[in-house]
Amino acid sequence: MRGERAGWFFVAPALAVIGVFFFLPVAAAFVLSLTDFDIYALANPRNLRFVGLGNYGALLGNPLFWQALGNTLYFVAIGVPLSIAASLGAALLLDSRLARFKGLFRTALFAPVVTTLVAVAVIWRYLLHARYGLIDYGLHAIGLPAIDWLGDPHWAMPAIILFAVWKNFGYNMIIFVAGLQTIPEDLYEAARIDGASALRRFWHVTLPGLAPVVLLVSLLTVAGYLQLFAEPYVMTQGGPGQSTVSVLYFMYEQGFKWWNLGTASAVAFLLFVLMLAVTLIQLAVARRRGVL
Amino acid sequence: MKRLWGSLAVNALLIVAGALAIAPLLWMVSVSLMRPGEADSFPPPLVPGEPSLAAYRELFAHQGMGRYFANSLVLACAATVLSLGFNVTAGYAFAKLRFAGRDLIFQLLLGALVIPGQVAMIPLFLMLKGMGLVNNFGGVLIPAAAGVFGIFLVRQYALSIPDELLEAARVDGAGEFRIFRSIVLPVLTPIMVTLATFTFLASWNDFMWPLIVLGDDKLYTLPVALASLSREHVQDAELMMAGAVVTVAPVLVLFVALQRYYIRGLLAGSVKG
Numbered sequence: 319m320r321g322e323r324a325g326w327f328f329v330a331p332a333l334a335v336i337g338v339f340f341f342l343p344v345a346a347a348f349v350l351s352l353t354d355f356d357i358y359a360l361a362n363p364r365n366l367r368f369v370g371l372g373n374y375g376a377l378l379g380n381p382l383f384w385q386a387l388g389n390t391l392y393f394v395a396i397g398v399p400l401s402i403a404a405s406l407g408a409a410l411l412l413d414s415r416l417a418r419f420k421g422l423f424r425t426a427l428f429a430p431v432v433t434t435l436v437a438v439a440v441i442w443r444y445l446l447h448a449r450y451g452l453i454d455y456g457l458h459a460i461g462l463p464a465i466d467w468l469g470d471p472h473w474a475m476p477a478i479i480l481f482a483v484w485k486n487f488g489y490n491m492i493i494f495v496a497g498l499q500t501i502p503e504d505l506y507e508a509a510r511i512d513g514a515s516a517l518r519r520f521w522h523v524t525l526p527g528l529a530p531v532v533l534l535v536s537l538l539t540v541a542g543y544l545q546l547f548a549e550p551y552v553m554t555q556g557g558p559g560q561s562t563v564s565v566l567y568f569m570y571e572q573g574f575k576w577w578n579l580g581t582a583s584a585v586a587f588l589l590f591v592l593m594l595a596v597t598l599i600q601l602a603v604a605r606r607r608g609v610l
Numbered sequence: 611m612k613r614l615w616g617s618l619a620v621n622a623l624l625i626v627a628g629a630l631a632i633a634p635l636l637w638m639v640s641v642s643l644m645r646p647g648e649a650d651s652f653p654p655p656l657v658p659g660e661p662s663l664a665a666y667r668e669l670f671a672h673q674g675m676g677r678y679f680a681n682s683l684v685l686a687c688a689a690t691v692l693s694l695g696f697n698v699t700a701g702y703a704f705a706k707l708r709f710a711g712r713d714l715i716f717q718l719l720l721g722a723l724v725i726p727g728q729v730a731m732i733p734l735f736l737m738l739k740g741m742g743l744v745n746n747f748g749g750v751l752i753p754a755a756a757g758v759f760g761i762f763l764v765r766q767y768a769l770s771i772p773d774e775l776l777e778a779a780r781v782d783g784a785g786e787f788r789i790f791r792s793i794v795l796p797v798l799t800p801i802m803v804t805l806a807t808f809t810f811l812a813s814w815n816d817f818m819w820p821l822i823v824l825g826d827d828k829l830y831t832l833p834v835a836l837a838s839l840s841r842e843h844v845q846d847a848e849l850m851m852a853g854a855v856v857t858v859a860p861v862l863v864l865f866v867a868l869q870r871y872y873i874r875g876l877l878a879g880s881v882k883g
Contacts, residue, residue, distance in 0.1 A: 324703075324707055325703045328703035329700045331699070335755050336722075336756050340727075340730055341722070342737075343729075343730035343733035344725055344733075346733035411624050416613070417624055418621055422628075423624045423628050426632050429631060430635075432861050432862060432865040433635070434814065434815045434833055434836075434854075434857045435815060436836050436837050437836055437858045438634065440850050440853070440854050441635075441637070444641070444847050445634060450649065451654065452654050455652075484630070492873055493876070541726070544726075545726060548837075573731075573735075582732050586726075586728050586732065589726065589729075590725060590726055590729050593726060597724065
């Protein structure tokens with residue numbers, strides 16, 4: 319009985335904060351998404367009207383929303399596989415018995431992850447600069463044409479993807495290194511005795527052994543990448559030609575630039591539904607392949 | 611012989627990858643030390659002709675960088691203290707104290723991890739506005755005081771505390787608070803360092819929420835100030851790089867010092883799936 323009281327006493331403050339400042343607003347967001355809450359309602363709540371699914375309908379008819387959705391899915395579809403490949407490559411190198419100074423390399427490779435996103439996005443904006451940027455200078459030096467990375471609608475999203483891969487690969491790398499260490503050495507020994515090449519050992523021992531880790535990393539990375547916001551905010555402001563407006567960037571502009579808070583809440587909910595759907599699809603694929 | 615080539619290849623690739631990872635950061639430091647306008651030449655210079663602190667002087671003397679730095683520091687420290695206060699007690703209770711509904715509530719909290727935080731942002735903004743906490747550090751801090759990730763992190767660690775230890779103390783007549791303070795807290799110290807590191811870095815690096823809540827530029831944190839500066843001073847590469855150095859250096863130093871604890875948290879957080 320004494321434990322009962324103490325238990326509640328210990329969890330109550332945290333539960334109160336999470337309940338009031340997370341669960342309550344999430345529920346309120348759904349209600350808000352069914353209203354036309356705008357700058358007039360902000361001034362006087364009596365201007366608020368219930369519009370049912372009107373905001374959702376309007377969004378589905380708004381070409382900029384579809385563009386934002388398309389841009390975000392493009393970022394996820396290219397960015398996630400590239401990031402995971404970079405993470406896995408770096409993890410294999412770090413895990414190799416031949417590697418020296420592992421601690422030093424691990425710290426260097428992980429450094430971009432802990433840096434402040436806004437600050438490094440600012441750095442990359444200058445690196446990607448069409449006239450003074452080092453990246454174009456490098457391309458020029460090896461005889462490739464310069465690219466107006468952040469000024470060309472076709473290249474702005476690839477530039478952001480490149481930046482995101484650099485910023486994030488270290489995170490999954492650490493998870494992969496931990497996963498690689500759980501694969502029993504005997505399996506590699508056995509494969510080696512059977513005369514399997516390094517490539518075949520990777521394909522038949524490493525990858526199957528890592529399958530659950532790959533699933534976990536994909537779930538986390540897809541969910542994270544669907545929340546793209548600060549990169550376009552700092553590097554392109556959604557441009558050029560709206561080619562880098564993401565769903566969250568669209569939500570931010572609707573909500574806190576135009577004060578269409580009802581519409582913005584509907585955007586937030588659609589993003590949530592999208593994230594849930596993508597997660598369920600990933601889990602279904604994993605189940606069919608026998609990973610789960 | 612084959613092994614030698616393999617070793618050379620692995621280490622050469624590591625050097626290339628490591629260089630690519632830190633090159634932008636080295637370049638940032640180098641440009642921040644250039645004289646105004648020096649970076650805008652072709653070919654782009656890699657090192658300053660004559661190192662200068664002009665950009666830093668401009669930032670702190672005229673752009674209010676000292677204030678933004680202090681804002682970020684105060685917020686990150688306060689967030690860390692709050693997070694320790696709320697999450698450690700809750701994480702311990704979910705692991706070791708029995709109370710009705712405990713496991714159900716914990717499952718519910720874990721389930722909430724699928725809801726992206728941005729869903730709550732708009733009503734939260736309106737709520738905080740009603741409470742007078744918009745344009746106020748309180749509006750940044752309070753919603754982040756307790757979090758599912760922090761509770762989970764502490765709970766997983768606290769599960770390893772032997773029940774006999776707690777029972778023995780109870781038999782000796784110690785109250786639950788006494789047990790928490792003199793037995794549990796010392797055992798939880800390593801995970802508290804992990805949680806503190808995570809919270810400090812997350813608060814320092816956070817962008818979207820402070821951008822929404824802090825409209826008054828006197829209250830800006832470093833990332834918000836840097837984003838706003840970069841819109842006004844696009845041409846001043848040296849100034850912006852100095853701002854980036856001031857923002858990034860503290861978290862990099864903290865990470866290098868507390869890496870072990872940070873990586874532990876990262877791995878604990880990712881086995882939740």
